Amino acid sequence: MQTRPWIQIAEDLRLRITSGEYAEGERLPSGSTLMGEYGVARQTIQNAVDQLRAEGLVSSIAGRGWFVSKRRPITRLARNRLSADERTAGRGAFLTDAAAADFTPTVTVRVWKEEAGEEVASYLDVPSGTQVLVRDRVMRADGDVVQLAASYLPADLVQGTQVEHVDTGPGGTYARLEEAGFALSHFTEFVSARSPRPAEAESLRIPHGHPVIQVTRVAFAADRPVEVNFISMASDRFQLVYQIDAR
Amino acid sequence: MQTRPWIQIAEDLRLRITSGEYAEGERLPSGSTLMGEYGVARQTIQNAVDQLRAEGLVSSIAGRGWFVSKRRPITRLARNRLSADERTAGRGAFLTDAAAADFTPTVTVRVWKEEAGEEVASYLDVPSGTQVLVRDRVMRADGDVVQLAASYLPADLVQGTQVEHVDTGPGGTYARLEEAGFALSHFTEFVSARSPRPAEAESLRIPHGHPVIQVTRVAFAADRPVEVNFISMASDRFQLVYQIDAR
DNA sequence: GAGTGGTCTAGACCACCCT
DNA sequence: GGGTGGTCTAGACCACTCT
DSSP states (O other), rough: OOHHHHHHHHHEEEHHHHHTTSSSBBBBOOHHHHHHTTTHOOOOOOHHHHHHHHHHHHHEETEEEEEOOOOOOOOEEGGGGHHHHHTTOOOOOEEEHHHHOOOOEEEEEEEEEEEEEHHHHHHHOOOOOOOOEEEEEEEEETTTTEEEEEEEEEEEHHHGGGSSSSOTTHHHHOOOHTTOOOOOEEEEEEEEEEEOHHHHHHHHOTTTTTEEEEEEEEEETTTEEEEEEEEETTTTTTEEEEEEOOO | OOOOHHHHHHHHHHHHTTTSSSSSTBBBBOOHHHHEEEHHOOOHHHHHHHHHHTSSEEEEETTTTEOOOOOOOOEEGGGGGGGGHHTTTTOOOOHHHHHTOOOOOOEEEEEEEEOOOOOOOOOOOOOOEEEEEEEEEEEEEETTTEEEEEEEEEHHHHHSGGGGGSOTTTTTHHHHHHHHTTEEEEEEEEEEEEOHHHHHHHHTTTOOOOOOEEEEEEEEEEEEEEEEEEEEHHHHHHHEEEEEOOO
16 A cells, blocks of 8 residues: 555555644644654655545644644525525525524625626526626625635626616515516526635635535526526535435 | 645645646656655555545546646436435436436346344334345346445335335336325435445445545335335536425 | 656745743 | 744655656
8 A cells, every 4th residue: 555654644644633632722733743653854754644634533733732623503504495595585695504503694786787708698598798797796604704605697698787786675686587587497506516616615714625615506586597606615615505306 | 734645745746736736637747756746655646646536636547657637527306306206207317317317327236135124224213123125126227236235124114015126117216106005295315425435335336545435215105104215426427406395 | 868747855944922 | 942834945866657
């Protein structure tokens, strides 16, 4: 086998953590101590700890030490809440989640128009370069950024509606679309994950190496796509929940 | 702001790639060249490239160089295929996907019994320590490992059925469950992402730093959980697709 | 054999935290 | 001030690839 030292050290430390030798919230031995214990250089220990941090087992505080991560409560986001009932209740999806998970939500919105790039155009089934309305949103929970989202809608569809404004009114964009004659039939969500760019990681307060969940949601009105929404969120804080009928 | 050098270099290289200065599949300048260009040490360049690799923009071949990643075709896994129609068609989910995505599937299965740990017990709504049947599966596409899955079922539920054997027969576990009187009502899928352990990354052939999509699927028969399935797959190869009704 | 990526080492500096 | 994590440097070695 002969794995590299940093991998072996990571595996050993992982074992010591999961076996309970170091309890939740407890401090790991310092870098210098571990250098001595394993007889390796500083950087090698760092690599091992970086791995455990990416896995979510360890978090670090500069100047204090490495700590066994406390299992943070994970917010479960029920995706099937996009149903008409929830929508007409007058609250957007994020605000509904906030109520369920008990945090104070803030949403910062910027709105502008641009020409659709290739990806957006393909999701919306329009030619590249078509004018689209962009709704860029930063969602905070108790002040911390937790989700980034950018919606794209064909500009002619929402011309003169409240969707063009920062505040879309009760029920949000979807409610306004329905009023404009685009009754939503279904949503398609594409779910994946990726490593965030450093700037993104910093704004979402993601530990280095931690993945981001990437959801691309397309809203359809009578089989015509009317909105595509790109959503990013930290994978250590959120879990998506989908209900699938068996029949 | 004053970001660290490796972040700035990563950002610069990302720009040079996305702007098209280096085309898809093209080789980046060598480490030594970049050390000279940016006036930094080898390790700093390495850190920058590691970041781009985690983002999926760059892949590396030891002894050859760093290359701008070719956008691999992503296999979209339609989750709503868990419906009764698909199930009675006689093929498991993975084999259906294989047919759709055009690869040759292989599944290696190991089966055993053990006592349920805390997590499994809570998903199955049984006491910790209850006997469960474990079906551990390695799924390969054209020989490459692409998915790992481990199913847990209450042992008494499947006592004496074909589910206890490696080959569950046409329609798989779900078909056998229905025959045993447990008509499936719905599935709940919890979707998240995480950084793989090094060993896991190697077996799934995941570039270092690349996330794994983690799906936990619970099958219900008349509101009683009868199976929990933990599925891992590489996020650069798969995307999950969910259809959500709007009414 | 020369060039490449990947890793390890030893030493240094910084920002930060806790007396 | 002494300890801590995080980063950068300069130099080394290895496995690999392409002549």
